[in-house]
Amino acid sequence: MVTGKRQRIVVVGHGMVGHRFAQAAVERGLTETHDVLVVGEEPRAAYDRVALTSWFGHPDGAEGLSLLPGGEYDDPRVRLVLDSVVTEVDRDARTVTVVSPPSAAGDLLADPGAVTVHEYDVLVLATGAAPFVPPVEGRGKAGCFVYRTIEDLEAIRTASETATSGVVIGGGLLGLEAANALVQLGLDTHVVEMAPRLMPVQLDAAAGSTLVRHVERLGVKVHTGVVTEEILGDEQVTGVRLADREIETQVVVFSAGIRPRDALARECDLEVAPRGGVLVDEQCRTSDPHVFAIGECAAPGGTMYGLVAPGYAMAEVVVDALLDGPGTFTGADMSTKLKLLGVDVASFGDAFAATDGALELTYSDAVAGIYKKLVVSEDGTRLLGGILVGDASAYGVLRPMVSSGIALPDNPEQLILPASSGVQLGMPDEAQVCSCNDVTKADILHAVAEQGCEDVAAVKQCTRAGSTCGSCVATVKNIIEDHFASVGKVVDKGLCEHFRLTRQELFDVVAVHGYRRFDDIVEAHGTGRGCDICKPAIASILASQTSTHILEPATAELQDTNDKYLGNIQRNGTYSVVPRIPGGEITPEKLIVIGEVARDFGLYTKITGGQRIDLFGARMEQLPVIWKRLVDAGFESGHAYGKSLRTVKSCVGSTWCRYGVQDSVGLAIALELRYRGLRSPHKLKGGVSGCARECAEARGKDFGVIATEKGWNLYVGGNGGATPAHARLLAGDLDTATLVAYLDRFLMYYVRTADRLQRTSTWIDQLEGGLDRVREVVVEDSLGLGAELEAEMARHVGGYEDEWRATLEDPSKLERFVSFVNAPGTPDPTIAFTTERDQIQPIAPALIPVGAPA
Amino acid sequence: MTSLTWTAVCPLDAIPLEGGVAALVDGSAVAVFRTHDGAVFAIGNVDPFSGASVLSRGIVGNRGDAPVVSSPMYKQAFDLRTGQCLDDDSVRVPTYEVSVVDGVVHVGGAG
Ligand code: SRM
Ligand SMILES: Cc1cc2nc3c(=O)[nH]c(=O)nc-3n(C[C@H](O)[C@H](O)[C@H](O)COP(=O)(O)OP(=O)(O)OC[C@H]3O[C@@H](n4cnc5c(N)ncnc54)[C@H](O)[C@@H]3O)c2cc1C
Ligand code: SF4
């Protein structure tokens, strides 16, 4: 290459992969020697196409999906021209022709609109793929759509407003995504698939029919093994004619596969693969050494990859090649695990038993809608691939077994049978368990036996196993549990003797069945009458899923004493009263009220570590009268008692502090009011600091926000206590709306999936994939759950009411607050106080000598 | 059998199902519970581990065959039939006889 002169790179296409290329070019210093011009056809910068469906529920629409929110790269040497199409490549002259509407050209290109020509030294094709629309008669009618861009979704949404029914043609991955969208838009939804089953590329017949049952339960009608013959209607679609029936519909979405967009390459005579896609070598170079192709338009070695991860890998390879690095792309793992319409589906390795002599082991439970298949080698020693539908929890253990070639246990069916917790993996000590960090089984056993690690989180800290991609966490967990089982220590993951389920499993069971009463839950899924472990856990799950008062008859007796009396019990049986003081901000009038109440009831007062005031020593029967005084003065419960949001601590921020860059007090108050009352697996605390000096100690909280010049940085997973943890960065420079959306998702994801009494830091550590997983779900919305989580939070926020006020207003809830049922006027004689530093202090009750014969 | 004083304490349905109330019987605090099957039990209200008069505020459930209440203070379970602490063999709280007459709960002497 010519040195001295800056080289010009032209990238065609600003989709996910074109964007990754530009990003990597900046990050890896390629722009020090190269100028980059990116030309994109769509009207907006690259966005997360993988999460396209979540656009329907996203609070900030397209902005929320954007991969380049400002629309500009942080490097002036990268220029992005949108709404413009590359129409021609002249390989001899090394130029491209770009057609732009006048508005898109702006001052970036001197010519006001129309046609411009740009020279390149390196051309990168990243034109992606286009949906394939089969040649069905009538496919051009109004009401026919594809499912690829935000514009497609906008059009589908508009059409749905006046429609009642929708048909998706194609029952593959993307077709089911589209069906999901139509269901969300309230249409009576049909899926038509030519193949005899859904997802024919990933699933076999039995898996496909299991999936059909799940999908039909959601109201989608599935028609498989049938060809679409005609789209009916004059100009506007009115129906779809199949071989043997007609479906009335106003909306048709074609999702019958994708075709690489290789037209530009064909027109300038670059080689293309027989099945389409620009043919490239291991460095992603086309038959012209000045031209590269990456992403879905490329066919490395003749194969195109319809997934984003291989495209990203190709983008990195080309940046590497231009930096004279050694990187190559030699194929990608096409394993998939996803949640479709809420159903777990995974397909990995040789899922169809194509290997010579391969054997299949299957497990299916038609009632529960579970199908699992393992493909093993002829001699039964190695796992080759598999399919999981309805329960993909084993994916984390199984997939690494395929790639590492670990020997299968003697009874491999154990791997897919339900409750396969005690699986003996028969793994030799030297087997590598975590490939990201090169940790062997022996290393893990050493950490458990010699270094005192008792759980995944500890082993992760000690050995780094599971701290990168997270796919080995399930195996690590099994090894730890097997070890404890072998030394006779019982590890039961169930909640208690009444439930064999974990909290997360219970949460899902309650959500799926819509239970509202402990009795129904214990009858269907447990035994006996419960205890102080499962009852509060279920009360918390019910509180998270409904917005009913915790002292309603159905749940009152499930509550732990603090929740039952809406205060914290103290050592002598009295309670403390903590009114909410959002963000720690309080008016003098309210301070005076707290002082008066404390004085009038003789309570001990103390400023807490949570920026508010605690009043101690209230007798149970006094609680309602005390609350009344406080509620009348505008206070509400501060939930110091609940496993729920406590406080959002603030620093004084930009209002007063000379260093502050944002209004931290305002945000802390808004967040505390938004999340107040949210019942969670453990208590939750937040903090907001007005600048990087961090006076609010936000990073010591479950969620911490620190102001930046551009917005807010969001940190998660911090706490104090016995095992302090510093919160880690989840996302940076957010505007307030995005921050709140991410927090909504983060908190709901935690509420849904954490174990009982697990703070956010331990939850994140034990999650497969750790913080990266959280980022995928919360920021990248890889599960497509974002909208759902936000909707749940919106329900919580909308349903909030002050628990103290609601109790005061309901005489039946007040009945509980008497000292003695037969002598309501008599105070508990065991409670007595002395005075210390001018305030009351409890006198330890005369203890019945513990240990004395009764 | 010596004569026993029965104290009428409250209507049966004043005790929540799988919950408890505190009653004053002969100057002592007694915790009266109703289990899921409708049975009524009475034990001393004072939690021997903290000395606080709070057992009636515990969560009612079962441990194996035993109907239990767990102390709201430090969570030890007590067998409602015998008062025996199931987490510490050496600890027991007093039990009281109960009878329900015409829908009213009566508590008798310590058993
Ligand atoms: C009152 C207060 C101490 C004080 O006088 O300042 C306090 C008091 C209690 N703390 Fe705390 N904590 C208080 C601030 C803190 C803080 C500081 C903070 O929030 O900035 C921490 C460390 C930060 C954190 O939580 O990460 C803290 C870490 C704990 C822990 C350890 C949590 C952990 O994850 O390891 C517990 C134990 C638990 O929750 O299981 C605990 C538990 C308790 C309990 C609820 C123990 C109990 O069950 O009786 C105490 C009863 C409070 C009451 O009766 O009202 N308290 N506690 C503070 C109340 C704050 C508030 O306004 O709500
Ligand atoms: C609904 C949906 C769900 C998906 N789910 C997943 C998933 O779960 N997992 C997964 O791995 N993948 C998924 N995918 C696939 C994933 O989105 C693609 O693999 C990825 O977007 C490919 O990136 P790309 O840059 O190659 O193509 P694209 O993102 O399509 O970008 C190509 C861009 O080039 C532009 N362009 C084309 N020709 C020209 C031209 N001549 N001039 C200028 N610009 C041009 C196009 O307009 C487009 O903006 C999904 C796709 C869809 C539609
Ligand atoms: S964190 Fe920054 S803005 Fe807040 S009080 Fe400290 S120095 Fe001031």
Ligand code: FES
């Ligand atoms: S394999 Fe262990 S973290 Fe990736």
